Amino acid sequence: MRPYVVAGNWKMNTDMDSAIALAEALRARVDALEPGAQVQVLLCPPYPMLASVAAAVKGSPIGVGAQNMYLEDSGAYTGEVSAAMLVSAGCSHVILGHSERRQYFDDSNAVVNAKVKKAFTGGLVPIMCVGETLEQRETGVTEAVITMQIREGLEGVTAEQVRTMVVAYEPVWAIGTGRTATPEQAQEVHVYIRDLVATMYDRETADALVLQYGGSVKADNAAELFAQPDVDGGLIGGASLKAEQFLEIISAAKARTAAHP
């Protein structure tokens, strides 16, 4: 069975005190939710808070991921952060190719691909984000866009690596808009991605790939999204900043894995 992964992408929010307080509040209560159910929970705070959040959740089942990284190992790249730095700050995962990075910081498929490969060599699990804009969906090119993002993003990535990574499907029109993809829309694209990966690699690899859904996941819609057979978790933005909401989402994921272990 595939791992179930729920990650909170805090984006450019919180400060040191509120980040630590949120991590501690989650840590204190996460174990009590559906004990025994296997869900990997990740917190992805901004860079300055990574080490402190990692310290706050150390020894608990909660892990820490970064929201981005640079594709070089070290050197004169002012303002950038390497995979090794993230590992030393306590990260196990890194979000790459988020649509906000693609939109505002020109992260192309080629850049995302270089970062994915660097994450693997640096000892991080990449969470590679893909997704179409509203215009792309309405003009019927969703599958073409996703195909390019997956093919180019995974160029040179081995089957063994794909089996350990996460791909997050985040339709751009659903991010921060309150307009969630319907469970059927999410499932449809997830199946499309899994079948595509099967043609690029093999069925076993495709079946091992963890596929998260992201985009306006809230406490009141998480269960129906998580009920879809090819949704293996969620990448949560706004709702992950509120302990109560995020715990309810984790609880929905745990209930799902307990029902379908």
Ligand code: 13P
């Ligand atoms: P929202 O949950 O705020 O829509 O954000 C989704 C997202 O972009 C997570 O990476």
